[in-house]
Amino acid sequence: LLGPPGIGKTHLAIGLGVKAAQAGCSVLFDTANNWITRLAAAHQAGHLDTELKKIRRYKLIIIDEVGYIPFDQDAANLFFQLVASRYEQGSILVTSNLPFGRWGETFSDDVVAAAMIDRLVHHAEVLTLTGDSYRTRARRDLLAKDRPNRD
Template identity: 70%
Template sequence: MSELDSTITHLTQVMKMPTIRKVWQSLAQQARDEGWSHEEYLAAVLQRQVADREASGTALRIAGAHFPSMKTIEDFNCDYQPSLRRDVLAHLATTTFIPKAENVILLGPPGVGKTHLGIALGVKACQHGYPTLFDTASGWVQRLGQAHQAGTLSEQLRRLKRYKLLIIDELGYLPFDAEAANLLFQLIANRYEQGSVLVTSNMAFGRWGEVFGDDVVASAMIDRLVHHAEVLSLTGDSYRAKNRQDLIITNEQT
């Protein structure tokens, strides 16, 4: 290794730029072969470093979000959801709602793709640099309940503010007692105009009182969620039911 090679290797280590350490020589040869200017070579090297750093950051944010599975907007079949406005979905996929601390509410019966879209929008948020955290409504209640019992609920709510998007999945599948409803309300109230929340629910707003056992709490929660929100209603048959039916038909034909 020449003195210049050693110097560049040392400098990239000091500057914590491992990608440049790996690619500068091959890109230098390409630059000589193709007659790049100094500026073009510098831009190429920096672009590779930035691209790798962004990809690494995205991977860390996705891992830290604790999604139950990986779903993407591109994999979502809008043909089964004619009521879903594709222009609205495309706008949400830009994640511009997040810096505005706006919310997204996905309503519809089981199996129509609410969780898929919730995860997919969460992945988009991670890709755009926004820390995201996913859990079911029951999971959030359990997390907050443990903090409450430990006397650290206020601290937990403060820590959650570092996440620019919180996803509350499956709200309405299980009813909550008064304490659980109060904990979830505190989470929503703490996020109001401070950070984005994405909620999926199989219950229309008019039935949220059944979930929380209190129409007043439900109304107060809905009021804070929808004040700055995009509400999407999904209809149609269950994807899972359709997939099972397709499988049955396929097996009968074989």
């Protein structure tokens, strides 16, 4: 799910995760930053392979907010390992505020970003959402009600 902030990507991802769980699929959800924190801790403890194997047991993982916080090279490599370990093994739902062409900025490496994108889109449905932020739209509507009509 790609699109600007505030249009409901996270809300939609959670809804799809709930529906998958109701259908009997095991689901894990977290932000991209928290996935990296989890993988970095496992890597530092010498258990990265075990952690990736544990994550592979889930039918669906949801990675929210890719692109909001840039990753250093080590984090990008860990994220790549997560995506690669699930390639053709389990489903991944990703939300991002960036088009794929800008993922190199987030992962500090265009080649790593391209390799991840290649694996993610191979069997994927890519949905690009557009529109105004629900949060700012609600604020604009409220402000519009408070303004006197000048007609």
